[in-house]
Amino acid sequence: MAVPLGFMLAALLAGRAARWLILPAAPAMAGLALWLALVPADAAYLVGHWDLPLGILLRPDGVARLMVAATALVIGAVGLHALADPPEKAGNAAQAETFWPLIYLLWAGANAGFLTTDLFNLYVTLEMVSLAAVALAAMGSLEAALRYFMIALVGSLAYLLGVALLVGRYNTVDVTLLSQVAQPDLATMLALGLMTAGLLIKAALFPMHGWLPPAHAAAPAPASALLSAIAVKLGFVILLRLWFEAFPAVSGQTALHVLGGPGALAVIYGSVQAMRQQRLKALVAYSTVAQVGYLFLAFPLVAGAPDPSGAWAGMMLHAVAHMLAKAAMFLAAGLMLKAAAGDRIGDLGGLAQSMPMTVTAFGLAAVSLMGLPPSGGFTGKFLLLNAAIAQGAFLYAGVMILGGLLAAVYFFRALSACFAAGPAPRAPATLGVRTAAPLVLAGLAIVMGFGGSALHNLSAIAAPWAAPGAAAP
């Protein structure tokens, strides 16, 4: 399943015309993702047929199916966009050539991470994604990337230490086995704490988001799109595996507020910061901080619900909608900034006339990120809101509504700037793949809202709350 990616990575290094490989890669990966979405619900594969305490189990549950499909869409679209609109700084041939192997590494790492149930294997995939993400961020600003790298290293080490403790304690690092034997003793708690802290750094949850805005805002547009859409999601998925699959018995309801609380704060803080930004890409980057907050705010809601399927689906839909919309938004922002007079929001004037399609893509993505109907973002937030109100968690519900309002404020500020009269854009708008890619992604984020029930069912496949510990083959 993750194989074609590795193959392409190897092929890329050998070939000099690496950029054209995206043309076969994008449809191939989309096809595989579709196949993955359709395999029987209890499908699983033990790599090399080695049994579990030792071997590695790959299992396409609902989370994996959704995330792999969204990843294929995002990277496919971003890749095609980058083919038409080279991502590197002008004249930097090293970046032009290394960009491609790196995105395949990111792709392979993300897919492998979404599919595996093995915590050490997850560490390896986390390294793949982080490494590619750091290098992609470095194409914009070396300083921001170096900071990201240092912080990511600390996160990796904390996670690895936790894995080592678990191996010593339980002789296994498989999530499905751990869920049967886990006990709330010191070693387990410390391991869970270390791993959670490490992953929160990677997922950039407030207050550990410090590295994200500079790194994401400075990187070239396709790289920012991949970083915001995919790199932070892997940390989130691993946390799902840890808290809901491996250690539901260890982590109590109160402990989940340790994630939900910062999540709520992240929504507020990220939104307020986004409102204060003067630069377009910084605004979009802070919006990621806020949107990541929603994902973690959902943790206590899923655990507290009598029937978690609604909140679970809401969380997953929100994650996928954010991937699509945020990738679309960064691509659109990149095109807008290339055409505009400067990188400040005030410089965007006149763009609505000169590049209507790109501004439309930005607007559609904003609609989904704000959570307006009929978008995928709306469905996700609505399900979460529903769960919060049903549980009487009015604080979380209030934060979600406030976050939506704040998002509307900061996105409309950027959009209205585009419609304002302004100087003629520097570059004429061009049609073709580079304009179509963000539009298609944003359109998908909207259309997701209509496919709500199908995606709802997809997210429920082999979900941990449906049949605890029943995923072993």
Added chain:
Amino acid sequence: MTGAFDIILCLMILGAAGIALFVRDALAAIAFFIAFGNLLGLAWLGLDAVNVALAEIALGAGVTGVLLILARARLLALGDDATCADTSAWLRAGALAACAGFVLLLAAAVLSIPPESGLDRAVAPLMPGLGIENRVTGVLLAFRAYDTLLESFVLLGALVAVWSLAPAGVWPGRPADLGVADVPMRRVARSFGRFLLPVALVMAAYLVWAGSDVPGGAFQAGTVLAGGLMVSAIGGAIGLPRSDLPGLRVALVLGPLVFLLIGLAGMGFGGFLVYPEGSAKAAILAIEYSLFLSIGATLALLVAGPNVIGWPDPAGGTDRHSDC
């Protein structure tokens, strides 16, 4: 190993670590850091973890030490005096307290774990089916081959990431010359490098050859190979290759590629990374040898860093290090 030796070793490890931390001269700190790594390797040997010991000495002490020395040389060349900046006493005390607290917590957690190794029991009955003796190799290349496969791509990706840092206008080019500038030192380094490279080659080949049955294997052997290449490059005995050299690209990609192809071929025998009955050893050996080459070349180039010299480069000539 006797108790007295263990105690002396522990004291030496602590002493080396302490001196490396407190000495003000960067070169001395690096020297003690390398000594610390070697002593730690001895401690692993004492715990019968030969593979860990090899990795610690080769990577923890060797490659990291070379990296630190090179980093210091570049800092000096940039006009930095490469001594430690003063930090406030409160910051130091706070860091000490935080680290000590964390170590205590960690120690309590580790000691609370019942001392039994269940995984060893799981590995032992599966080994005869592979036809190799070394359990670590068995774990790396059979039971957890998927991890190792991904890990080999991480290493390759790290090199790509380093390459992506090359400044504009020098791609495809070669990394900065590792050679020492001082002429008498260069002469010593050159003859030492000439002497060491064949020794490293033989030793690396032995490690990978023996790796299936006794401690050793592709990672350790690759590190030794990289070490030999680096020392020779520092002495100027070999030059560093251009990053677009086809032979070099093949050498870098060979290991992961062979690994992946064998994994894919396994799909004909029941699934990804399934080794066919009876030829598991052949598959593992093929992977080991190709990984060994790629790891050696990748590590050496990782240490060398990104390209800084553009390719219309008058030096030319010493392109011998195509892939070994």
